[in-house]
Amino acid sequence: MxxxxxxxxxxxxxxxxxxxxxxxxxxxxxxxxxxxxxFAISKKQVTTETQRRRLTRxxxxxxxxxxxxxxxxxKTIMANQTLSRRSFSKxxxxxxxxxxxxxHDEVRASLRPNAIVRLSxxxxxxxxxxxxxxxMTDGFSxxxxxxxxxxxxxxxxxxxxxxxxxxxxxxxxxxxEILKLCAAAFTGKDKKLVIANPTFEAIARHAGVASAExxxxxxxxxxxxxxxxxxxxAGGAGLVYICxxxxxxxxxxxxxxxSDFLAKLSPATIVLVDEAYHHYVESQDYESVIPLVKQxxxxxxxxxxxxxxxxAGLRCGYCVTQYANIARLKTHQxxxxxxxxxxxxxxxxxxxxxxxxxxxxxxSEVKKSICAELDTLxxxxxxxxxxxxxxxxxxxVRPVLDAMRNRGVEVGRLFPALPNFMRVTIGTxxxxxxxxxxxxxxxx
Numbered sequence: 001m002x003x004x005x006x007x008x009x010x011x012x013x014x015x016x017x018x019x020x021x022x023x024x025x026x027x028x029x030x031x032x033x034x035x036x037x038x039f040a041i042s043k044k045q046v047t048t049e050t051q052r053r054r055l056t057r058x059x060x061x062x063x064x065x066x067x068x069x070x071x072x073x074x075k076t077i078m079a080n081q082t083l084s085r086r087s088f089s090k091x092x093x094x095x096x097x098x099x100x101x102x103x104h105d106e107v108r109a110s111l112r113p114n115a116i117v118r119l120s121x122x123x124x125x126x127x128x129x130x131x132x133x134x135x136m137t138d139g140f141s142x143x144x145x146x147x148x149x150x151x152x153x154x155x156x157x158x159x160x161x162x163x164x165x166x167x168x169x170x171x172x173x174x175x176x177e178i179l180k181l182c183a184a185a186f187t188g189k190d191k192k193l194v195i196a197n198p199t200f201e202a203i204a205r206h207a208g209v210a211s212a213e214x215x216x217x218x219x220x221x222x223x224x225x226x227x228x229x230x231x232x233x234a235g236g237a238g239l240v241y242i243c244x245x246x247x248x249x250x251x252x253x254x255x256x257x258x259s260d261f262l263a264k265l266s267p268a269t270i271v272l273v274d275e276a277y278h279h280y281v282e283s284q285d286y287e288s289v290i291p292l293v294k295q296x297x298x299x300x301x302x303x304x305x306x307x308x309x310x311x312a313g314l315r316c317g318y319c320v321t322q323y324a325n326i327a328r329l330k331t332h333q334x335x336x337x338x339x340x341x342x343x344x345x346x347x348x349x350x351x352x353x354x355x356x357x358x359x360x361x362x363x364s365e366v367k368k369s370i371c372a373e374l375d376t377l378x379x380x381x382x383x384x385x386x387x388x389x390x391x392x393x394x395x396x397v398r399p400v401l402d403a404m405r406n407r408g409v410e411v412g413r414l415f416p417a418l419p420n421f422m423r424v425t426i427g428t429x430x431x432x433x434x435x436x437x438x439x440x441x442x443x444x
Contacts, residue, residue, distance in 0.1 A: 225244070
């Protein structure tokens with residue numbers, strides 16, 4: 001066996017057998033693993049001694065497999081080339097990068113799914129369409145291009161799907177960007193925002209930046225928007241926000257009530273209807289208000305690819321409204337706010353006709369089983385029309401949230417208007433089984 005050279009003088013040939021290289025990289029990986037494990041413990045992703053031991057055993061398995069691969073192997077590095085101090089530094093950097101990839105792919109991947117059950121953000125646990133995943137993989141080669149033409153392609157497809165002219169479609173960096181643009185364009189010191197209480201809070205924060213007054217109207221006894229009171233409070237309002245289905249209650253406001261509200265509201269006040277959870281609704285009392293955009297110039301309807309399409313991490317959304325509103329919104333929007341990977345994934349998702357049907361069916365099946373368990377336990381809940389639900393704990397929710405998190409199950413945050421209710425995302429069957437087990441332990 002040729003001994004690897006340790007000289008760094010210019011002109012020397014350096015030979016490293018694979019075993020030596022692998023040992024060096026495994027040392028780096030061990031260091032990264034130790035830091036990762038410490039970080040996970042500090043962030044309460046690893047909360048028990050059993051989890052720590054399991055992860056350590058998994059990492060030892062990785063070490064053993066890689067040591068076996070190193071036996072009898074050798075490799076010449078930079079043969080017939082010089083190795084300067086700068087080159088050696090690059091080699092060390094490559095080793096560190098290899099170690100980081102090793103730890104992330106084989107160690108941290110095993111940490112995240114098993115250490116905590118995340119039911120706190122209304123995400124789709126089944127992920128994007130296989131067609132979307134393939135489109136993203138193929139789309140890596142497009143990363144050097146600005147996304148304009150793909151944005152146009154998605155807008156064309158969305159116009160076709162929704163039956164509107166393409167100039168009535170505005171894409172956004174998730175529907176969250178649409179909400180922010182609406183607050184920037186239609187609220188201010190003399191243009192208040194009217195919202196339900198509770199509802200999705202983001203738009204109220206955005207309006208606050210514009211120094212707008214935020215008027216909160218409590219939901220009705222059946223948790224729908226109290227449109228009569230919202231109408232009475234809308235004088236001088238620049239924007240009324242209606243989340244339907246509503247977050248955090250997963251309740252709906254019937255379409256006929258929305259139609260009446262639009263007919264009575266001043267056309268000078270913009271109405272933003274957020275239909276982020278539209279695809280999960282199965283009730284006959286609900287319909288999208290996108291068809292009403294043609295009739296009401298002051299109506300904006302927001303949609304997202306984050307929920308049923310499983311693309312929360314990619315950030316892609318849009319709104320449907322008449323062009324005059326889009327022109328005002330664009331003055332507050334940066335160029336190319338939606339990245340090309342999100343665009344190609346969204347396009348592919350729209351063409352996968354089974355994605356919505358499959359996601360709705362899986363969500364409905366798991367939700368029904370959870371409702372049956374809660375009925376057995378004697379806990380009331382708000383009828384859910386989305387991929388999450390609100391459970392009445394009949395006690396202050398904060399201690400329960402903390403106790404669930406300490407046991408590895410993360411559920412929704414506190415909503416001050418409903419201090420005894422716990423919001424829970426509908427996860428997979430396995431995730432909800434773990435939720436129920438932990439929930440029973442906490443409430444016992």
